[in-house]
Amino acid sequence: MRIGILGAGDMADALGTRWIKAGHEVMISGRDPEKTRARAAGMDAAAGTFRQAAEFGEVVLLAVRHDTADEVLEGLPLRGRTLVDCTNAVEDGRLLRDMAAHIARDTGAHVVKAFNLCHVDVWRMTPPVFGGRPLAVPLSGDDAGAVAAVRELVGDLGCVPVDGGGLERAALAEATMAFMVGLWATGADAQAIVPPLEYVTGG
Ligand SMILES: NC(=O)c1ccc[n+]([C@@H]2O[C@H](COP(=O)([O-])OP(=O)(O)OC[C@H]3O[C@@H](n4cnc5c(N)ncnc54)[C@H](OP(=O)(O)O)[C@@H]3O)[C@@H](O)[C@H]2O)c1
Numbered sequence: 261m262r263i264g265i266l267g268a269g270d271m272a273d274a275l276g277t278r279w280i281k282a283g284h285e286v287m288i289s290g291r292d293p294e295k296t297r298a299r300a301a302g303m304d305a306a307a308g309t310f311r312q313a314a315e316f317g318e319v320v321l322l323a324v325r326h327d328t329a330d331e332v333l334e335g336l337p338l339r340g341r342t343l344v345d346c347t348n349a350v351e352d353g354r355l356l357r358d359m360a361a362h363i364a365r366d367t368g369a370h371v372v373k374a375f376n377l378c379h380v381d382v383w384r385m386t387p388p389v390f391g392g393r394p395l396a397v398p399l400s401g402d403d404a405g406a407v408a409a410v411r412e413l414v415g416d417l418g419c420v421p422v423d424g425g426g427l428e429r430a431a432l433a434e435a436t437m438a439f440m441v442g443l444w445a446t447g448a449d450a451q452a453i454v455p456p457l458e459y460v461t462g463g
Pocket of ligand 1: 272324346379380
């Protein structure tokens with residue numbers, strides 16, 4: 261698959277590197293061509309402008325800070341295309357806006373929310389497995405084809421895709437991240453707040 265990544269930072273590097281190792285073609289992109297090329301060289305990826313990455317990708321990953329997303333997405337040809345949103349508009353443990361819904365409205369893309377719930381170092385793990393269980397990655401999106409493509413990319417990380425419902429559920433994944441950041445800030449193990457499946461309805 262050809263994957264265009266809007267961004268040349270840590271998430272672009274972590275996810276892009278894993279996908280290249282899984283056999284995909286990746287182009288990362290940034291506002292500073294020199295810096296973007298240097299990062300791409302270290303990953304074996306191609307480097308381009310935001311527009312080139314958007315045009316290159318069968319799947320496009322948005323991996324810039326939430327407050328620069330509007331500027332980066334402006335005018336890109338994304339209508340009807342698969343756009344993965346890993347952003348978190350979370351500051352000081354507060355959710356500032358529903359990113360996935362906002363991005364879908366603005367671009368007309370088939371947005372799939374994914375990869376926003378774990379730190380970049382988790383995405384670098386080969387594979388992310390905790391207590392013998394591979395990491396589960398919820399995907400929220402409305403377009404079946406787009407979700408299927410992202411499911412494949414989740415599997416390529418050694419993770420298990422989980423049906424996170426339609427795009428209207430993405431805001432819940434974003435709020436979950438904001439809530440967990442608050443727990444982590446107190447030193448709590450957020451993973452421990454959820455019981456195993458067999459106990460969900462009372463055991
Ligand atoms: N890091 C994590 O653990 C993590 C985990 C899950 C989700 N996320 C989400 O993933 C997204 C990317 O995070 P990251 O850690 O990869 O961030 P990052 O390392 O700071 O990289 C952000 C990218 O955005 C570019 N950028 C910054 N300001 C820009 C602007 N005004 N216009 C255009 N491009 C700009 C940066 O370019 P320069 O290098 O030129 O500044 C860089 O390429 C964020 O929305 C974050 O919430 C991050």
